[in-house]
Amino acid sequence: MQIQERLKNYPVPDFVWDEYHLDQEINDPGIMIDQQMVAQALRIDELSKADLTARMQKRTGLDNPNSVVQMKDYLTQNGMEVDSLGKKDVAAMIKTAPEDLAEVLSLRLQLAKSSVRKYQAMQNAVCADGRCHGMFQFYGANRSGRWAGRLIQLQNLPQNHMDDLEQARDLVKAGDYEMMDMLYVSVPGVLSELIRTAFIPRPGYKFIVSDFSAIEARVLSHLAGEEWRTEVFRKGRDIYCESASRMFGCVVEKHGQNSHLRQKGKIAELALGYGGSTGALKAMGALDMGLTEDELQPLVDMWRSSNPKITAFWWAVDAAVKDAIKQRTQTQVGDITFVMKNGMLFITLPSGRRLSYVKPRIGENPFGGESVTYMGIDAQKKWSRIESYGPKFVENVVQAVSRDILAHAMQTLSYCQIVGHVHDELIIECSPGVSLDAVCEQMGRTPPWIPGIELRADGYECGFYQKQ
Secondary structure: OOOHHHOOOOOOOOOHHHHHHHHHHHHHOOEEEHHHHHHHHHHHHHHHHHHHHHHHHHHOOOOOOOOOOHHHHHHHHOHHHHOOOOHHHHHHHHHHHHHHHHHHHHHHHHHOOOOOOHHHHHHOOOOOOOOOOOOOOOOOOOOOOOOOEOOOOOHHHOOOOOOOHHHHHHHHHOOOHHHHHOOOOHHHHHHHHHHHHHHHHHOOOOOEEEOOOOOOHHHHHHHOOOHHHHHHHHOOOHHHHHHHHHOOOOEEEEEEEEOHEEEEHHHHHHHHHHOOOHHHHHHHHOOOOOOHHHHHHHHHHHHHOOEEEEEEEEHHHHHHHHHHHHHOOOOOEEEEEEEEOOEEEEEOOOOOOOOEEEEEEEEOOOOOEEEEEEEEEEEOOOOEEEOOHHHHHHHHHHHHHHHHHHHHHHHHHHOOOOEEOOEEEEEEEOOOOHHHHHHHHHHHOOOOOOOOOOOEEEEEEEOOOOOO
């Protein structure tokens, strides 16, 4: 009752209620699960694990090769000291380990595959009608307002990269473990790639999967007014090549001139849009992709100098937030407004939706400079004071605007049976005659509240969910 009393001063706008009602219309019908495939995948996983464990025991002589302690002792006795047996660490060790130890580590990596948990979640969540309901939590991400995945977590499924996806799926559905073991290096790896394919349309229908192309990059470029990037999107060119071309001062083509530089452009684009530096590049796997430590800071500097308006946008937002808090006044950067009211910082987006930050105040960061802090749920899931700054607020805003664009597309396509959605993607269950091109055209329409942004939606048809 106290919460309700406090929140009555902040009524939910009607258009957000409309989004919530649509969310319920998506959650209630749910999405169909291929129960035969799920059951066979679980059975094959059991056979695979038993086989891998037996091979590990034969190779190592260990009673329990899954034991971290026993495995570390085994590796030490064979001249390989290890601190961790985490998946990334084991994958890195395989590259330099002697052949016999590399095989043992490879077997351990396969045993550690946790893909079966998703299949178990499907079995637990599926209802009597063969469908899973309630998979999307409205406003699950409190900073941006994005939906959050529940039950099976559609938002974090492994991607599929197999060329023979349908053949592998047929083998699993038939329960043919022997053939899978013969054809594929890693059965657990195949099961992992097939998780998405357990979602199917009802008989006689198909899926249309349609998603926005580079939605966050487009939103960031539009809000910051980085015209050269918007022009790249308008002409349908490759943003990674164009970014690398500006960074390195030469023509970069995907399969042509200086194509080796495209990867550097890509890693910079993915890591540096929200104020990230060398640490962000490392977190995105820059060193694993062949970049050296010495290349990282120059890469950061080149990206920022190539995108001066985005860099300026970070710090304009930083100043606007601080001024709003200090002076208890309304400030504005482009189409984004900032205001303090009743101990809350509100950021109003172009859509009219507001982001809220509880009890903000100006503090001091570890480097002696000013920083903004507010109350919220931290990484440990506790209510505590969280520190933020301009680029982080920009990330919140860009993701929130991207979410609003998706919500607009969902409203546009609400006459379709939307059965799933993931940040920038919609999964539609429809009859065979529905036009893919029409769906993509309608999804890519520009919302009236953000004129001038360059949007594009691409898609494909499939008989089971997959990532193309």
